[in-house]
Amino acid sequence: MPLNNKDVRITLIVNQLTNYLKTDYSGQVPVSKKKDGIDKIIIGVNKLGKALVLKTVSEQQNKKCFNEIIEVLPKIMVADFSQKLTLTEKNNETNAIAVGLNTVEEEMENLIRRLKGSEEKIRVVLEAAQIAAWDWDIIHDTTWRSKIHDQLFGHDQNLPVWSHKIFMEHVIPEDRKQVQKLYDEALITGNLNFECRIKKKDDHTIHWIFTQGLGYKNEKGKTIRMFGITLDITKLKGSESETKLQSQKLTLINQELKQLVHVASHDLQEPLRTLVTFSELIKEEYWHKLDNQGRQYIDFISNSAIRMQGLVKDLMDYLIIGNEKTLSLVDCNKIVHEVLDDMQVLIKESKATFIFDHLPHLKAYAKELRLLFQNLISNALKFRKKDVTPIVKITAKKEGDAWLFSIEDNGIGIEEKDINKLFIIFKRLHNRSEYEGTGIGLAHCKKIVELHNGSIWVSSTIGVGSTFYFRIPKQINA
């Protein structure tokens, strides 16, 4: 057990008193500035020491008084403060010793009363929290325990004795070896800390307990005592195993999702490809034989199949976002340049202007971040006003521990009531004939930003333009 200052000083007092008994009056206990009662005892002990030194000079004259003093000293050592020394007028030196000793006694009594008061408080608190306290004498293998200790193990009241052996009998056989190993280690390190299952004596139910203890070493460095607490953690363990179960379920669902991606990429695509191919074949070989209605039917089939291919592909992309997780240092300027290169045709056609400068380098999932910029930039162009040259402004600024990006356009804007729907998968705000797309782009963006522990939102005025914001922390927990 680590000794605190108070313990150190009490040890000094006890040592000093022991020295007096051996008639060594040479030492003085250092007085500290702390006013906690112990200081007064130390002063008393020091007075006693001084008086004793003087006393030895004229010892012979006051034999009776001195004997009395020597008798009281051992009593103080066992915390019996019942006897007070009578002061005599005859001899100053012996009197001085008696005064010193009486001071020691009084102050020790006060201190012990106060300690008992705080001990009581601790006892009530521990009991209320259903925490059992114990003090294990390792040499004799006996244990003092607080009132509820043995109840934790299914006994009505505390047993006459409690030993390590009795404790180990309660531990279920499967856990015994491990617990013993931890005890053996604790005797060396002085630290005991474990959870194990016990079988209660009364109803034979299995409970989880948690025990923590600190060793107290003698001067040879051997752990001779240990103080600690024990409590029942069965309920905590219950919710822990539930959490474990939940996470196992989640892992399973994730695996299923991955399988679904596989199914989507192969099994669903196959019949769709057949549909598309054969409607193309009909168009090539039988178009001239079909009337208008027949041609319309074929168009419905092939358009639907092509649309379905797009949906399946997008869904697949959505599911695999973040599957291959490796963070790397990404230059956002470079990403934006690349994205714009890919969109050259559209940009030329729409005569769009892009404004961006000094975008940051940051640790991110490169592929995904690129897709994020690509989606947001292509949206900014896609939802442009017919008669206005698009201007897209991309900025980034530091905001605490994060980067705040914005992509601002002068496009058609978004109606207030639709803002909440924007990031929902496959949600489209416009008729297909007006604006193409499956409605997955912004769902992608949301998933990518969330993969980076960030958030995405938009502010928009209909007819004026939209600004998409996303915030990504500089430090991402993979």
Place this chain on the structure above:
Amino acid sequence: MKKKLNCVLLVDDDDGTNFINRKIIEKAGIAEYIHTSLNGKEAIDYLSKVSKEGIYPQPDLILLDINMPVMDGWEFVEVYGNLKIGQKGKIIIVMLTTSLNPDDKKKADHYKEISDFEFKPLTIKKLEEIIEKHF
């Protein structure tokens, strides 16, 4: 004698679906006139338009899809509930959807404006049952 409705309004964003449904209604021969709207907003616009004679279209039956851009089926029902009596008339709204989500069915039950909930595809049999039940 077969009951014949004056006008049926189809609200669906999928051209193919509208085409097929129109065909089925024509085959069943239960309507004089069929109008198509590609989303809830278009449908509301249609219902709110007065003819030269000062009459609203007041279709007898609306077949309503749930998932649509611009204004979806739910939003349509909300807006429809606030229309003037003259615009609403005695319209029967049937939700017609591909949704297998039981929550959608439950949600539909909460709207007094929605008379029925049917799954796609629409068939002549389903159509005749709707007519039998509501007209």
